[in-house]
Amino acid sequence: MSVAVIGAGAFGTALAVVLAGKAPVTLWGRDIGWAGTRENPRLPGIRLPDSLRVTDALQDCLADTVLLALPAQVLGGFLAEQGQLFDGRRLVSCAKGIDLASLTGPSALIGAACPQATVAVLTGPSFAADIARGLPTALTLACADPQAAQSLQHQLSTGALRLYRTTDVPGAELGGALKNVIAIAAGAAIGAGYGDSARASIVTRGFAEMVRLATALGARAETLAGLSGLGDLVLTCTSDQSRNFRYGLALGAGRDFAAGTTVEGAATARAVTALAVRMGIEMPVSNLVAGLAEGRIAMEHALDILLNRPLKEE
Ligand SMILES: NC(=O)C1=CN([C@@H]2O[C@H](COP(=O)(O)OP(=O)(O)OC[C@H]3O[C@@H](n4cnc5c(N)ncnc54)[C@H](OP(=O)(O)O)[C@@H]3O)[C@@H](O)[C@H]2O)C=CC1
Numbered sequence: 001m002s003v004a005v006i007g008a009g010a011f012g013t014a015l016a017v018v019l020a021g022k023a024p025v026t027l028w029g030r031d032i033g034w035a036g037t038r039e040n041p042r043l044p045g046i047r048l049p050d051s052l053r054v055t056d057a058l059q060d061c062l063a064d065t066v067l068l069a070l071p072a073q074v075l076g077g078f079l080a081e082q083g084q085l086f087d088g089r090r091l092v093s094c095a096k097g098i099d100l101a102s103l104t105g106p107s108a109l110i111g112a113a114c115p116q117a118t119v120a121v122l123t124g125p126s127f128a129a130d131i132a133r134g135l136p137t138a139l140t141l142a143c144a145d146p147q148a149a150q151s152l153q154h155q156l157s158t159g160a161l162r163l164y165r166t167t168d169v170p171g172a173e174l175g176g177a178l179k180n181v182i183a184i185a186a187g188a189a190i191g192a193g194y195g196d197s198a199r200a201s202i203v204t205r206g207f208a209e210m211v212r213l214a215t216a217l218g219a220r221a222e223t224l225a226g227l228s229g230l231g232d233l234v235l236t237c238t239s240d241q242s243r244n245f246r247y248g249l250a251l252g253a254g255r256d257f258a259a260g261t262t263v264e265g266a267a268t269a270r271a272v273t274a275l276a277v278r279m280g281i282e283m284p285v286s287n288l289v290a291g292l293a294e295g296r297i298a299m300e301h302a303l304d305i306l307l308n309r310p311l312k313e314e
């Protein structure tokens with residue numbers, strides 16, 4: 001079965017590189033001026049293997065399995081224009097976010113644009129650079145169809161990239177989206193100098209609200225406790241490799257952050273706030289991140305907002 005990857009960012013390129021070690025892979029990017037060098041500036045230091053073809057023509061990407069590795073806020077627009085090309089295929093979302101326009105996850109966007117497709121989600125704790133370097137990584141492959149889940153698990157696993165499967169698509173997808181929001185809060189706590197104990201509280205209380213929202217949206221709690229939820233939350237809240245964490249560090253320290261960097265948690269925090277209001281669910285950490293990202297809340301008030309909430313049972 002053939003594989004194509006849509007989105008030549010860091011993650012799409014990393015996945016394409018390792019999968020090209022098993023079978024030929026096609027990688028699509030909208031601007032591939034770098035392709036002749038066989039090194040993508042978004043993933044520096046990684047040489048593309050000969051079995052990886054880079055293209056800017058979507059017609060070259062009509063594979064059996066197509067990985068969609070575009071940022072979450074870009075995916076809806078892409079599918080609206082190009083979705084019909086990919087209908088009927090196995091479409092694997094690699095994005096970690098909630099679409100602000102529709103308040104739905106990538107799998108729902110794909111399902112709406114490509115009603116005949118088999119929709120899956122690939123998510124879990126993994127930095128693109130680690131995957132591309134062949135470091136050991138474990139991810140979650142979610143697909144509602146158990147047979148397709150098993151088939152994709154085998155197709156997309158490699159010697160170093162170990163996929164676990166689940167049929168809980170909302171659980172896997174929401175874990176990956178929501179952890180980015182909490183990582184911003186964790187980074188802000190460290191950036192502001194509140195310390196590791198404060199970070200641990202944010203991670204734990206953040207996890208509680210991840211489970212609250214995700215289960216209300218149909219996820220299974222045990223999926224949130226797995227690689228795609230807790231696993232990725234731990235990684236992203238503790239590593240400087242994470243862009244969401246680094247963005248939080250900058251917010252906390254009152255520093256500027258490089259414009260144009262993909263920080264999925266900022267828009268997703270706003271989507272979460274809207275969903276939480278709609279569903280009557282308390283999401284204090286996420287609401288705070290949305291306020292900080294939008295500039296509605298100043299960092300010096302953030303701590304008071306969390307600490308002055310009424311005392312309650314854990
Ligand atoms: N990086 C990582 O370690 C991981 C990332 N992910 C997830 O993968 C997704 C993609 O992130 P990542 O690869 O890191 O992002 P990057 O910032 O590295 O790259 C984003 C890519 O999206 C492309 N792009 C942006 N807008 C459009 C558009 N309108 N049409 C077509 N292409 C567009 C960019 O193209 P151009 O270069 O031309 O601007 C670029 O290739 C995110 O949801 C992220 O959370 C998941 C796990 C790990």
Ligand SMILES: O=C(CO)COP(=O)(O)O
Binds near residue numbers: 183235236244
């Ligand atoms: O999702 C990731 C790690 O699993 C990548 O995190 P960042 O998008 O914060 O860099």
